[in-house]
Amino acid sequence: MASRKSPLFDTATTVGKIMSFLGVSALCGLLAAGLIFPLAASGGAAAAAGTDILEDIPAELAEEPLSVPSHIYASDGTELATFYAENRQPVALEDISQEMIDAIIAIEDERFYEHGGVDPRGLSRALVHNATSDSQQGASTITQQYVNNMLINAVVITGEGRLTISGTGEKTYADKLREMKLAVAVEQEMTKDEILAGYLNIVLLGGRTYGVEAAAQYYWGIPASELNVAQSAVLAGMVQSPNGYNPEVDPEASQARRDIVLGSMLDEEVITEEEYDEAVASGLGLDISREEVGCVSASMGEYFCDYVRREILASDTFGPDEAAREELLDRGGLRITTTLDPDAQTAAEEGVMETVPADDSSGAGAAISSVEPGTGNILAMAQNRVFTPEPGDGNTTLNYNVDAEDGGGNGFQPGSSLKPFVVAAYLEEGGETDDVVDASVDEWGDTSRWEASCLERGYTTSDQDWTVGNVEEDSNRRMTIDYGVYFSVNTATLATASDMDLCAITNLTDRLGVHRATDTSQGLSPQNPSFVLGTDEIAPLTQAAAYAAFAADGTFCEPRAILEVTDTHGNEYDVPEANCDQVIDEDIVAQVNDITINIAEGTIAAGDPPFPMAGKTGTTDEAAHTWFVGYSSGVSTASWIGNPESNQGYRGRTVAGEFYEEFFGSTLAAPMWLDYMEQVGGDYDTSDFREADDSPFEDRRDRERYRDGGTVSEGGDPGTDGSAVDSEDDSDDDSDDENSNNGGNNDSDGDDD
Structure with missing residues (x-):
């Protein structure tokens, strides 16, 4: 001591x-x-x-810190959740009523x-x-x-x-x-005052409530400084038997004990006869303010809260093992300030629930993960479920937004939302977005060789013969790279990949932090060529962070949730700073953005975007998983609608009260993304994206002609036959990017992307 x-x-x-x-x-x-x-x-x-x-016997009392609740806060100081083994709120003696001291x-x-x-x-x-x-x-x-x-x-x-x-x-x-x-x-x-204050802060007063401040808040919803004579007598009486005289558990015993305390107060002349009579005649007047512990009772962002909790328990910064870290979280009085933006979180939570209610008969899941380009700060994390271990429709503690080790599941196939990575790798290999590929090939044999220099043989083959289809009619022909991505032509993506080293693609996705949700150490593998169509399961947070690099001129930042952690003694814990690296050349990013800007601004925002934006849709077999992943300069967001339980899709099914013959990334995921971005994007950077040094788009009219199926140069077209493409403005309907892949099993007959 x-x-x-x-x-x-x-x-x-x-x-x-x-x-x-x-x-x-x-x-x-x-x-x-x-x-x-x-x-x-x-x-x-x-x-x-x-x-x-x-x-x-030692003459000195070896003091250990009192168990104090820990709190998780949003970036603006809004309290999200409390953790404690002992509910205690230490206060100074002057913050305790004289009536309590006398009692x-x-x-x-x-x-x-x-x-x-x-x-x-x-x-x-x-x-x-x-x-x-x-x-x-x-x-x-x-x-x-x-x-x-x-x-x-x-x-x-x-x-x-x-x-x-x-x-x-x-x-x-x-x-x-x-x-x-x-x-x-x-x-x-x-x-004496120090001893009295210490005692009144440490004493057990029922259940897991310790100290008079926490007790006053729990039983009457008031601070200890406002405790009156009767209330003080109740708490003082509980000391002898904290649970036996608990007014919530046994009000009769509590009131009888209270009256004994009041008698002692009268005997000691700290209250008058009148005060005694009034207090004895009063009821307990309880107003229980039960504060649940943990993320289940978080004020918002329950799934984000759980993500933060798991980060604390996984970091050796907070103890040598998980048990020690949990002890610190429950008793150490930590103040954990996170990256969460309450306004963005509110918009995300409302968005997922309005799009697909938690108890919707379809069972469809909806999720939004949002990060800040240039920092990796997680701004929002929401899903259309209730965070609780209790059974029931719409209840789960599984976090759809994150990897398995962070409390998530197996992730979801991203479909065509992987295509911008393929294009970026193609450009790094020396290609151009207006290069022409032969997208007519839709059958691949198991003997077809694909260059993969990072594999032992230097190449790979498909496991079996497989056929790939496209949703858009007249897509199996020659076309430019950018046209193929804009209309999400699967055969064009495979033609692009077949002309390059598959390991160049996985090298790029590795730099962007793209990995399997079931194993964060395992990036995408070039072993099966179908991966270029988005067959490997990825978490929405991973997608949002990777796309954020396109918003930040090629700078990738690891997602982070914690800004600062201190304890009751003012000690600061080391938490990761923003971890960012330039992983793609900014001009290559600008060329990719030329394509994805057209998709977000022209198709998703119907030509009337509130600010510069870009992005890409994605859909898997039978529309089991649909996406829109997009970004402004200041916010990158992954929007997912899909089946969290199986690969059964939503085509020909009713979702949120509406029947859908067709179901794509542009059906619900993209509108949910746009609505969220319109609410949140203006709070962050909304400046124009960097122009590519050799961009084919001179002005917005060029983009509009391109979206309508024309070309930038006179007389040319995305193909090579000299005729303009008649798309019937397909980019404005639900099939703007939805084509087919093999779903990871190489046996698809081609009905989605």
Whole structure:
């Protein structure tokens, strides 16, 4: 215990010596009389034995920090959730009502300000009572009780020693002696007010509620400074039996005990007869303010809260193992400030629930993950489910937005939302977006070789013969790279990949942090060529972070959720700073953006975007998973609608009360994304994207002609036959990018992307 000289003992040394003498004398006298150690031996033997024990007992109280709740906050300080093993809110003595102070002293230690830690009169009274009565009477002073609670706290925190609190084991005579000696020592180190404040902050007051501040808030929803006479008497009465006199559990017993305390207060003349009568006549007046613990009761962002909790438990910054980290979270009074934007989170939560209600009969899931380009800060994380372990439709603790190790599932196939990565890799290999590929090939044999320099053989083949189809008619022909991506032509993507090294694609996705949701150390594999059509399961947060690099001129940032962690003592814990690297050349990014801007602004925003935006849709077999992943300069967001339970799709089914013959990324995922971005995007950077050095688009009219199926250069077209493409403005309908892939099993007949 830190040495702090008590003003009482510094300024009144004579009184201090007398008080200390009385305390030690009482101990020695009781030892000599054999009252504390009624050994079989008599006289001097007992006294000698007691004296030896007294000398062996440490005189200093080894203090351990009190268990204090931890709190998770949004970036603006909004409290999200509380974690605790003991609900405690430490306050100074001046923040506790005088009525509470008077009540505890009156019932527990009326001579608190007179003794030196041990009360000889109280001891004598208890000894006589216990010797002449069947009932037992205690004589512990408030100081002794404070010591006992501190010892218990130390055992809980360190796991060393043993508990002596009622209900966890009877005190031995050695326990009592140790408590007395430590009480005398504490009185010489701390002021009476310090002891009283410490006691009122540590004492158990029912359930997991500790200290008068937490108790006042729990039972009446008021601070301890506002406790009146009757309320104070209730709490003071609970000290003897925190659960037996719990007003919530047994109001009759609590009220009877309260009235005993009020009688003691009247006897000690700290309340008047009138105050006594009024308090006794009153009811308990409970207004229970139950504060649930953990992410289940988070004010918002329950799934994000769980993500943060798991980050704490996984980091050795907060302890050597998970058990120690959980102990710190539950008891260490951590203040965890996160990256969450409450406004963005509210918009995301409303968006997913309005798009597909949690208990929708379709069982469809909806999720939004949003990150900030240039920092990786997670701004929002929402899904159309209720975070609870309780069974029921729409209930789950599985986080659709994240990897399995972070509380998520197996991830979801991204479909055509993977195509911008293929284009970026193609450009890195020296290609151009207006290069022409032969998209007429839609059958691939198991002997077809695909270059893959990072594999042992330097190439790979498909596991079996497979056929790939496209949704758009007249898509199996020659076309430019950018046209193929804009209309999401699967055969064009495969033609692009077949002309390059597949490992160049996986090298790029590795740099963008793209990995399987089931194994964060496992990036996309070029072993099966179908991966270029988005057959490997990926979490929405991974998608949002990867696309953020296109918004940040090629700078990829690891997603992060925690900005700062401090504890009750002001100690700061090391948390990761923004971890960003330039992973793609900015001009290559600008060329990719030329294509994805057309999709987001022209198709999704119907030519009237609120600010510059870009993105790409994606749909898997039978529309089991549909996406729109897009970005402004300041926000990157992955929007997912799909089946979290199986690969059964939503074509020809009813979702959110509407029947859909066709179901694509542009059906629900894209509108959900646009609505969210319109609400949130304006709070962040909305500047124009960087122009590519050799962009074929000179102005918006060029983009509009391109979206209508024309070309930028006169007389040319996305094909090579010299005729303009007649698309019938397909980019404006639900099939703007939806074509087919093999769903990862190489046997698709081609009906989606």
